[in-house]
Amino acid sequence: MEIGEIKKINNGKIDRAQFEDAAYILKALAHETRLCVVMQLSQTEEMSVSELREKMECEQSLLSHHLTDMRAKGILDCRREGKNSFYSLKDKRVTNMLKCMMNCDNTNNISELSVIGERKLN
Numbered sequence: 001m002e003i004g005e006i007k008k009i010n011n012g013k014i015d016r017a018q019f020e021d022a023a024y025i026l027k028a029l030a031h032e033t034r035l036c037v038v039m040q041l042s043q044t045e046e047m048s049v050s051e052l053r054e055k056m057e058c059e060q061s062l063l064s065h066h067l068t069d070m071r072a073k074g075i076l077d078c079r080r081e082g083k084n085s086f087y088s089l090k091d092k093r094v095t096n097m098l099k100c101m102m103n104c105d106n107t108n109n110i111s112e113l114s115v116i117g118e119r120k121l122n
Helices: 016-028 032-042 049-056 060-072 093-103 106-121
Strands: 076-081 084-089
Touching: 016 093, 032 049, 032 060, 032 084, 032 093, 049 060, 049 084, 060 076, 060 084
Parallel strands: none
Antiparallel strands: 076 084
């Protein structure tokens, strides 16, 4: 299911499970370092910790902490080759979520929401 799709149950109620999944992913990504990791990995198959650290210009200990946590939450896969760890996106939905966040235009969305709100009031 695409993120923009909202499933409805027969009696008109919204299926909360899809929002639970989205909330879980948003919480797992709720840090600028994690969002940068997703951006980097969405542009390539996989990257080593060294490559990620070099592109993101952050300390390895901080990056390793975030990578370990994202892996534990099912966002990333990790492959070991000798002393190197290579990370890739396990859950491709995170790429779609990041694209949505990066491409949204706040002024248009706010005005559209206002119009919708006005229609409901009238």
